[in-house]
Amino acid sequence: MPDFPRRPSTGITVIIVGAGFAGISAAIECDRKGHKPIILEKAETIEEITRFGDIISFDPNGARNFERWPGVIEAMQKVARQTSWLDLYHWRGEFITRQSFAEEKNWGPRINGHRGELYSIIYQHAVDRGIDIRLGQRVTDYFEDDSRAGVVVNGEDMFADVVIAAEGVRSRGRKIVLGFDDKPKSSGYAVYRSWFPGHHIKNNPMLKHLVAQDTHSGWVGPDLHFLASSLKGGQEFNWVFTHVDDGNIEESWQFPGKVEDCLKYVEGWAPIVQEIVKSTPKGGRLIDHKLVFRDPLPTFISPKARIALIGDAAHPFLPTSIQGASQSIEDGVVLAACLEQAGKSKIDVGVRAFEKIRYERVHKAQATGVKTREKWHKANWDKIREDPEAIHLTREAWLLDFDAEEDCYRRFGEVVRAVEGAKAKL
Ligand SMILES: Cc1cc2nc3c(=O)[nH]c(=O)nc-3n(C[C@H](O)[C@H](O)[C@H](O)COP(=O)(O)OP(=O)(O)OC[C@H]3O[C@@H](n4cnc5c(N)ncnc54)[C@H](O)[C@@H]3O)c2cc1C
Known part of the structure; x- marks a missing residue:
């Protein structure tokens, strides 16, 4: 088995519920950062995950993280769409503009491809790293106390230092985080x-x-x-x-x-x-x-900060944002880095810092999906003919030219001071 670069062991055990893009990426990032992840996935086989879905997009802020996983980005680039533009037409057929993404190259790679194919590449990387992936494991409940968290899986209790709920838009983990069962x-x-x-x-x-x-x-x-x-x-x-x-x-x-x-x-x-x-x-x-x-959640973490929601469980995205998958990768990157820096004795601080770092950015990113949809569906064609770029997808550096890991390492100290200050006031 190849020996991948890893930070020194933190001794932190992490249960990850769901092996979608959010869960599998969080597991890889936990492994990179020296934690011990276990994935519990309800699907009996990986084919159950890969056989659904079609085109999926990772913008530079998501895809740049794959560059840190040896061999992954190269394998993805072989099966990804080889275009760096989008041709846009009026609905009756008139050509309006070609939007080029070529200048975004400096921001990182863009990957657009078949969901199952791209997923299989990441999954294989997780297997190659030796990550403990358990299929056929349906989680039915979550719990926590001050020193640990756990799940009920196939009727049995299972414990870890942290639980990451990455079970998609129908998440059960939301209930313990919110204190009530919200309906989609x-x-x-x-x-x-x-x-x-x-x-x-x-x-x-x-x-x-x-x-x-x-x-x-x-x-x-x-x-x-x-x-x-x-x-x-x-x-x-x-x-x-x-x-x-x-x-x-x-x-x-x-x-x-x-x-x-x-x-x-x-x-x-x-x-x-x-x-x-x-x-x-x-x-x-x-x-x-x-x-x-789903209405934006007031929080992504449980009351004792031992359980964190990530990916679609925390924040479903509209396709027009082109950010659902990328943001789910950023979540895992940031959570694993926060746990590493907080250490095993301050897990709650790490989990709270994760939320603080992610919350505003995620909601700002979600709003871009509504903006693009409105721009397109309510287009003023007279104005667009004068200025064809007005119909371009909005591509902003704050969102796309962003390294979640580097940002987390840089801001962690300042964020922890804010988190601990808020805790002291309680
Ligand atoms: C089948 C499917 C097809 C998709 N196709 C596309 C697509 O073509 N294009 C696109 O842009 N987006 C698609 N998406 C959405 C996209 O994959 C997500 O928005 C994004 O990748 C974030 O994923 P996630 O890991 O948070 O959630 P998901 O991809 O939903 O993954 C959640 C995982 O958790 C598992 N799970 C759920 N409940 C439990 C439980 N109780 N116990 C254990 N495991 C559990 C599920 O089986 C699943 O594997 C699809 C999602 C799914 C589920």
């Missing part, structure tokens, strides 16, 4: 998502240019935006569109979508958009994913 709400939006081999459209005169090489295009209209892209030199093709939804919040990635339902939403849209939808192969992957929204 409809965001009022849903997403149709499809992924299929590029050869299905490579002889279609209207669509073949979309798979002649890797491409990335978006059509923007009232209450809807439609994105299509191809990867691996056009061998893989995918499209997604976010649309207003009736408020049914069945959160399922497996809910099948129907081409005829999708077509109703894009009636009157550019012929190319309708052709893309019509070309979705029968038996191909097409799902209707209802976007769940």
Whole structure:
């Protein structure tokens, strides 16, 4: 087994519930920082995690962390989309602008690829590090006291110094953190998502240019935006569109979508958009994913600061933020670094510092998703024709040119003083 660089052992034991991107990344970061993580994942096999999902994006603030995991970014780059731009069109078909991301290279790598493929690379890295990943482990409850935290898993109690709840948008850990069971709400939006081999459209005169090489295009209209892209030199093709939804919040990635339902939403849209939808192969992957929204949580940590929520359990993101996955990686990076610096005797201080460092940044990042959606869905086309860049995705340095680990190490002392000051006033 390769010997990866690790900080000296801290003796801190960490139970991580959920092996999604948030959980598996937090485990890798805990291992790097000298803690002892154990992952408990309810799925019986890794295929249960990798077989769902399609295009997923890591912006530089998320993807730069993969560079610290030997071999991971190189493996991801081989399967990721090779574009550094987005072509944007009016919903009736007029080309408006090409937004280039080339200048962001200095901020770190961008990775856009198939969720299952990218996940498998991270998972394999965790296995190579020797991380204890236990599948078929369903956590049903959480508890804590002043000296430890624990979970009930498959009916048995299990203890550690810290528990990280990374079980996604339907988290049970939220209950102990909040003190009540909050219900997910409809965001009022849903997403149709499809992924299929590029050869299905490579002889279609209207669509073949979309798979002649890797491409990335978006059509923007009232209450809807439609994105299509191809990867691996056009061998893989995918499209997604976010649309207003009736408020049914069945959160399922497996809910099948129907081409005829999708077509109703894009009636009157550019012929190319309708052709893309019509070309979705029968038996191909097409799902209707209802976007769940949750009110921002007042806190990410439990009363005794032994349990922390991370990833979608703490903060579901709208796809228009392009930040859900990246922020879930930042969470694990910061939590592992805070625990390292606080040490085993001051776990609660480390967990409180984690929340202080993350809280404001996460909520600011969440707000960008609403901003982009409004900018696109309520576009003023006369103004945009005068200034096409007005329709560009907002790409801000505070969010994307950001190293969560470096920031945490730099600010930890100051944050701890604030945390301990607040504790002393209680
Ligand atoms: C099936 C699926 C497909 C997705 N596809 C896409 C996509 O195509 N594009 C995109 O941008 N985003 C997608 N997402 C969302 C994206 O992966 C997340 O927003 C982001 O990666 C943060 O993930 P997370 O680890 O916080 O949560 P999740 O990815 O939801 O992972 C949570 C993990 O916790 C496990 N778990 C839940 N409850 C328990 C329990 N009680 N005990 C033990 N384990 C538990 C789950 O099985 C899961 O593996 C998908 C999410 C899921 C679950």
